Structure formats: structure tokens, C-alpha cells
Amino acid sequence: MFSYRFAMIIQIPVPDSCKLNCVSIILLMNVLKRYLKFSLKRSSQLQGTMAAATQVLACDSTSIVFSLDDQVAISSPETLAALRTAASCLKDFLPVAFPTETVYGLGAIALNAAAALKIFSTKGRPADNPLIVHVSSRRMLQTLLPQNYALSPSYELLIEHFWPGPLTLLFPCDHSLIPDVITAGQPTVAIRMPSHPVARALIAVTDAPLAAPSANSSGKPSPTRAEHVLNDLNGKITVILDGGPCEVGLESTVVDGLHEDGNIRILRPGGITVEDIKRVLVNGFSDVDRPIPQILVHRRDFRDDALEQAPTTPGMKYRHYSPSVPVTLMRISDAPLGIEPLSPSAFLKDLKRSIPHSPDTLRVGLLMPSDSILMKSLISDTTIQWHEFPLGLVSEPAIIARRLFDGLLTLERDGVDLILVEEVPEENEGLAIMNRVKKAAGSSQWITIP
Structure with missing residues (x-):
């Protein structure tokens, strides 16, 4: 870029009729130089503002x-x-x-x-x-x-x-x-x-x-x-x-009580359990001459395909809760007819064959209860680099719920190739936990308990 200083150094003889135009050009170049300098400074300030925007x-x-x-x-x-x-x-x-x-x-x-x-x-x-x-x-x-x-x-x-x-x-x-x-x-x-x-x-x-x-x-x-x-x-x-870590750790329970039959439909399980709701309604209706409402859980006690296509509440239509790495749900409950559970060793062998990973080692995140009887069989395979995130005791599902999303996000940031989540009983907070895990998981596998 030509500068004003450079233009002043070069002496070019020009006719008097052109002198005004030359001076105008020099002045214009000076103005442009100052404008560009200001623009670059302002752009730098804006970039700094954006970087510190949150x-x-x-x-x-x-x-x-x-x-x-x-x-x-x-x-x-x-x-x-x-x-x-x-x-x-x-x-x-x-x-x-x-x-x-x-x-x-x-x-x-x-x-x-x-x-x-x-x-x-x-x-x-x-x-x-x-x-x-x-x-x-x-x-x-x-x-x-x-x-x-x-x-x-x-x-x-x-x-x-x-x-x-x-x-x-x-x-x-x-x-x-x-x-x-x-x-x-x-x-x-x-x-x-x-x-x-x-x-x-x-x-x-x-x-x-x-x-x-x-x-x-x-x-x-x-x-x-x-x-x-x-x-x-x-x-x-x-x-x-x-405000610090969230106490419940899972989204709210969503209830639809607007139907003419008076029943309570749970569209999304969450921080308030089905058992909690049932207890309150049973106690509340016990002294009145009115039938106790039934509690119906979506996809457990009823299914509404139209509602899933045009949902009235979040969490019903789209896949949710998924980190950027694959999640596999390990089922330890009784397998349905026609499904043959795998042993832990056979399960891990399939994982190594199917999950892309670096040549050195497969990095696997474990999101499991602290007292899991399955964990010992898994981590005995020393060819896998394990990243453990204990969720808490099976007998304390509220703690597991509180740590579930934190575990998924922590293991994702640890750079694992895959996250394994162990099934918990679908009782109390376990119903909401499994609702989220099933949505997060891209696959599931029944595994035999050693």
C-alpha cells in the first residue's frame, strides 16, 4: 500500500493543472490510512469483546x-x-x-x-x-x-x-x-x-x-x-x-392431568417419582368420595403416536442427552425371548472390533454404580484404557440421577472413544434415569452377570 510519506518523498514533475488532483490523491490516501488503522483497532476490540462475551x-x-x-x-x-x-x-x-x-x-x-x-x-x-x-x-x-x-x-x-x-x-x-x-x-x-x-x-x-x-x-x-x-x-x-451443581440432576417430571377421565399421565419421568405422586394422590383422595386417579406412564402404561409427533412437552419426539461419542447401554436384566446375552469378555471383543480408536489403545468410559458387580469383569481387560465415573450405590438412585449428566459430559471431555452405561432398576428415580440413558444410547447389549 502506498503511504503518504512515500508520496512526499517521490518528486514527480507534473503540470500545474494536475497538481490539485495529486494533492487530493495524497490527502485521500492519508484519510484511508487512518480509516484502515481505526477499523483494524475496532475489529480487534470487537473480537476481544466476543471472546469475553459470556x-x-x-x-x-x-x-x-x-x-x-x-x-x-x-x-x-x-x-x-x-x-x-x-x-x-x-x-x-x-x-x-x-x-x-x-x-x-x-x-x-x-x-x-x-x-x-x-x-x-x-x-x-x-x-x-x-x-x-x-x-x-x-x-x-x-x-x-x-x-x-x-x-x-x-x-x-x-x-x-x-x-x-x-x-x-x-x-x-x-x-x-x-x-x-x-x-x-x-x-x-x-x-x-x-x-x-x-x-x-x-x-x-x-x-x-x-x-x-x-x-x-x-x-x-x-x-x-x-x-x-x-x-x-x-x-x-x-x-x-x-449457583453451584444442580441437586436433582435430571429434568422435571411432566404431568398431564387435563383428560376427562381424571387420570394422571406422566409424559416425562423426572425429579418427582411416580411413587411420590401416587402416595400424594392416594392420601389426598382417601378422605373424599371420589375415585383415586390412575397414574399412567407414557411408553410404559400407554402409547400415543400422535403425541410423539406433535409433543406438548419437551423430551418426547427428538433424540436427547447424547454426547459426541457413542454411548452403549449395558443391560443386566433378563433378556427378552430370542436375545442371547453376551459374556463380558465376548462383549468387549465385539467392542474392540466395532469402535474406531487410535492404534495404541481403546479408551472406554464407564458410567456405572459404585457397587456394580459387572465392573470387575470389565476392567480386568488391561488392553483397554478405562475411565471410571462412579455414579453411586444402586440403592441410592437419587445420587445416580444427580451424577448422570455430569458423568456423560466429564467422560466426553476426557476424550474417550466410547461410554458404557450400566442399567439400573426402573423404580423411583431409576425410571427417569433409564428414560435419559435409553435416549442417549445409540445401542444396547444384554450381558450375563458373572
């Missing part, structure tokens, strides 16, 4: 207290400042990641279609996958419901016992309030009240219900720590509120 703001959950009438008090100035920063982003239609008791959520104001659309574009989420709306109080819930709608006795019992908490309920949707993008055009809307103090406080400080799926790229394992969100969405969102 702030992680720590929040102290113990500093947040809700009164009996759902008023929030926040004693930590740092936590209050973080919540106000996040609320400001939400009001500017920027999605914010925040902790809940289930998993970290990616929130936007639920009453604004433009804000909610940012969730879909950030995650790469299909438009026909509806969102769950989060509220901070019963009062906020009432503002979202149709005027003439009254809660059923079943819903009253479930809200009384499990809200705030990991339970989502389907309600009739008031489409004059809630945009179709939230419900995927369905006549119902899924709503819950989170129990995590940071989540509930964020909703209260924003003074608006928040639509929020899990804060991850669509199809990946749900994040249960702020670092999981940062590893996935760094630079795509402005703020992550760090």
Missing part, C-alpha cells in the same frame, strides 16, 4: 429467602447485582443461563415471541419442540391461565406438595398471552415453579415468567454445572448465573 456471575443461594407470600429478599449485594444484570439481559431479549434444582436452564421472557426465538436459535432447537414456562409464585401462575379455568383437585394436591420443585404441569393455554413459539402451536402450556433459589429469584427480579429448556446445544446432555454451560455455549450467550 460472563459467569456467582450467586450465593443461601442469601436468597422467599417469604410465605412469595416475596424475595436477597442479602448478598453481589448476588443481587448478578440477578439484576441477568434480568437486564432478559429484558433486552438476550437469553440467560441460570441454575435450577434439575439442570441449568436457558431462559427468555415467556410472553415475548422474539425473546423466546433466541432460545431456539442459540440451542439449534427444532421449532416443534415446546418450552416449559417457569414462574416464581402462585400469583404469577394465575396470570397465565385462562380466566375461567379452575385447578382440579389433583393439581391442587400436586402443587401443594411439590411446588416449588421439579414438577411440570400441563395447563390450557391462553394464546392471547403466551406466544405459539412457546407451545409449538399446541392448546396446552407446560408450567412449573422451580425450587432453586437463584432460578426463582431471577424470575421474581425480572418480574416475568421465563421459558427455559436446558442450557445446552440441542440433543446434548443437559448441563448440571455452570462450567458445562460455558464449555458448550461460550460466546453464544451473555450471562451464566453460577
Whole structure:
């Protein structure tokens, strides 16, 4: 590039009629030089801004207290400042990641279609996958419901016992309030009240219900720590509120109690178990002259193909919870007729033959209960490099649930070639655990217990 200095050094005789044009050219070159210098500096500043775009703001959950009438008090100035920063982003239609008791959520104001659309574009989420709306109080819930709608006795019992908490309920949707993008055009809307103090406080400080799926790229394992969100969405969102690891570790249970038969249909098992719901309903209806509702679990007690094609709640239609490496479910329960289980050694032999890996060694992640009787038989094969992530005791499924997604994400970052997950009994939290594992796994194999 010619510079102004270079132009001044070269002496070229020119006619007087051309001198003005030459001076103009020199001045123009000088202006261009300064403009380019400014542009490069500005570009560098913008790149630095983008690299540091995602702030992680720590929040102290113990500093947040809700009164009996759902008023929030926040004693930590740092936590209050973080919540106000996040609320400001939400009001500017920027999605914010925040902790809940289930998993970290990616929130936007639920009453604004433009804000909610940012969730879909950030995650790469299909438009026909509806969102769950989060509220901070019963009062906020009432503002979202149709005027003439009254809660059923079943819903009253479930809200009384499990809200705030990991339970989502389907309600009739008031489409004059809630945009179709939230419900995927369905006549119902899924709503819950989170129990995590940071989540509930964020909703209260924003003074608006928040639509929020899990804060991850669509199809990946749900994040249960702020670092999981940062590893996935760094630079795509402005703020992550760090409230520590999630207590439950799996998404909320979704209940549909809107059918005329009065029965409770569990569309997605989660943080509240089928046994918990049954106990509350049995106790609640025992003193009234009314039949106790049946509890029906989707794909266990009933199947609705139309519902799976046009879901009313997340987690029903698409494959979810899958890391970037293959996941195989190891089944140790009785195999169905016609399926011959493999011995552990035969299973590993097949793995080595079928899974692409480096010439040196096959790296396999083990996501298994701490007291697994299968693990010893597997790790005796020293030709495989094992990466263990103990989940907890089989007798403590709540702990296994809490560690499941963390284990999938940790083993993925460890660079394993494959993750093996051992089956757990489908009782209590085990039902939700196996729901997630079956969706994450690309294959399964029955294995004989030594």
C-alpha cells in the first residue's frame, strides 16, 4: 500500500493543472490510512469483546429467602447485582443461563415471541419442540391461565406438595398471552415453579415468567454445572448465573392431568417419582368420595403416536442427552425371548472390533454404580484404557440421577472413544434415569452377570 510519506518523498514533475488532483490523491490516501488503522483497532476490540462475551456471575443461594407470600429478599449485594444484570439481559431479549434444582436452564421472557426465538436459535432447537414456562409464585401462575379455568383437585394436591420443585404441569393455554413459539402451536402450556433459589429469584427480579429448556446445544446432555454451560455455549450467550451443581440432576417430571377421565399421565419421568405422586394422590383422595386417579406412564402404561409427533412437552419426539461419542447401554436384566446375552469378555471383543480408536489403545468410559458387580469383569481387560465415573450405590438412585449428566459430559471431555452405561432398576428415580440413558444410547447389549 502506498503511504503518504512515500508520496512526499517521490518528486514527480507534473503540470500545474494536475497538481490539485495529486494533492487530493495524497490527502485521500492519508484519510484511508487512518480509516484502515481505526477499523483494524475496532475489529480487534470487537473480537476481544466476543471472546469475553459470556460472563459467569456467582450467586450465593443461601442469601436468597422467599417469604410465605412469595416475596424475595436477597442479602448478598453481589448476588443481587448478578440477578439484576441477568434480568437486564432478559429484558433486552438476550437469553440467560441460570441454575435450577434439575439442570441449568436457558431462559427468555415467556410472553415475548422474539425473546423466546433466541432460545431456539442459540440451542439449534427444532421449532416443534415446546418450552416449559417457569414462574416464581402462585400469583404469577394465575396470570397465565385462562380466566375461567379452575385447578382440579389433583393439581391442587400436586402443587401443594411439590411446588416449588421439579414438577411440570400441563395447563390450557391462553394464546392471547403466551406466544405459539412457546407451545409449538399446541392448546396446552407446560408450567412449573422451580425450587432453586437463584432460578426463582431471577424470575421474581425480572418480574416475568421465563421459558427455559436446558442450557445446552440441542440433543446434548443437559448441563448440571455452570462450567458445562460455558464449555458448550461460550460466546453464544451473555450471562451464566453460577449457583453451584444442580441437586436433582435430571429434568422435571411432566404431568398431564387435563383428560376427562381424571387420570394422571406422566409424559416425562423426572425429579418427582411416580411413587411420590401416587402416595400424594392416594392420601389426598382417601378422605373424599371420589375415585383415586390412575397414574399412567407414557411408553410404559400407554402409547400415543400422535403425541410423539406433535409433543406438548419437551423430551418426547427428538433424540436427547447424547454426547459426541457413542454411548452403549449395558443391560443386566433378563433378556427378552430370542436375545442371547453376551459374556463380558465376548462383549468387549465385539467392542474392540466395532469402535474406531487410535492404534495404541481403546479408551472406554464407564458410567456405572459404585457397587456394580459387572465392573470387575470389565476392567480386568488391561488392553483397554478405562475411565471410571462412579455414579453411586444402586440403592441410592437419587445420587445416580444427580451424577448422570455430569458423568456423560466429564467422560466426553476426557476424550474417550466410547461410554458404557450400566442399567439400573426402573423404580423411583431409576425410571427417569433409564428414560435419559435409553435416549442417549445409540445401542444396547444384554450381558450375563458373572
